[in-house]
Amino acid sequence: MKRLFLIILMLSLFTTIFQDPGFTAEVTNMRLLPPDTEGGKPLMQALSERKSSREFRPDELPPQVLSNLLWAANGVNRPDGRRTSPSAKNTQEIEIYVAKKEALYLYDAKEHALTVVIPEDIRSRIGRQVFVQDAPVGLIFVANTGKFRGGSEEDALFYSATDTGYVSQNVYLFCASEGLSTVVLGTIDRDQLAKTMKLQPRQRIILTQPVGYPKNRS
Ligand SMILES: Cc1cc2nc3c(=O)[nH]c(=O)nc-3n(C[C@H](O)[C@H](O)[C@H](O)COP(=O)(O)O)c2cc1C
Numbered sequence: 001m002k003r004l005f006l007i008i009l010m011l012s013l014f015t016t017i018f019q020d021p022g023f024t025a026e027v028t029n030m031r032l033l034p035p036d037t038e039g040g041k042p043l044m045q046a047l048s049e050r051k052s053s054r055e056f057r058p059d060e061l062p063p064q065v066l067s068n069l070l071w072a073a074n075g076v077n078r079p080d081g082r083r084t085s086p087s088a089k090n091t092q093e094i095e096i097y098v099a100k101k102e103a104l105y106l107y108d109a110k111e112h113a114l115t116v117v118i119p120e121d122i123r124s125r126i127g128r129q130v131f132v133q134d135a136p137v138g139l140i141f142v143a144n145t146g147k148f149r150g151g152s153e154e155d156a157l158f159y160s161a162t163d164t165g166y167v168s169q170n171v172y173l174f175c176a177s178e179g180l181s182t183v184v185l186g187t188i189d190r191d192q193l194a195k196t197m198k199l200q201p202r203q204r205i206i207l208t209q210p211v212g213y214p215k216n217r218s
Helices: 002-019 043-049 063-074 153-178 190-197
Strands: 094-099 104-108 113-118 137-144 203-212
Touching: 043 153, 063 094, 063 104, 063 137, 063 153, 094 153, 113 190, 137 153, 137 190, 153 203, 190 203
Parallel strands: none
Antiparallel strands: 094 104, 094 137, 104 113, 137 203
């Protein structure tokens, strides 16, 4: 009888905790699935279908799609650690932050993993347009200009902007291949977003790019 009472008590405690809207499951670092580097549409078809779209369904990206997206964007594609996107003098200064519902993560290309930065949903801050909060994934391209040795901050920003362009185009082409919706964004409140992300002074937000399934997907 006593045991039954204890079981009922534990069950009711368990359901109360999980129904409490204040309860948040702990978010942890995650290793991504190995990227599938064989699939996708032929390049000329992906180029034909590349476009900016501003409508997103809130559906999460499946784990394999998220893995492939980040690898396509700026993953390691050679044994010497070089990437799918070129960078001036192979500086590899572009960091990809990944805003998801449960947390803001940093993409670790070497480990092909996501590291938790803050356990908060900051998707609504990646741009000034309302659709940004609908996309399940918001990519934030941040240049660590401190990685450039010599040269001015202006030079570093020039190369950071060009290098971000390659990453963004990789995302566009992956999205075209995968039937995903995306648009690169320059209209950002960078000061507010940098504060939210707790960035260092030489970490400069260049562009952002929401990604998700289109609203009209059947
Ligand atoms: C550097 C850059 C910044 C952009 N910023 C925004 C933006 O803040 N908001 C937006 O809706 N589109 C933005 N775009 C997307 C352009 O509006 C879009 O690429 C252009 O209209 C051409 O359309 P397409 O990409 O479908 O060819 C930006 C594009 C680039 C290259």
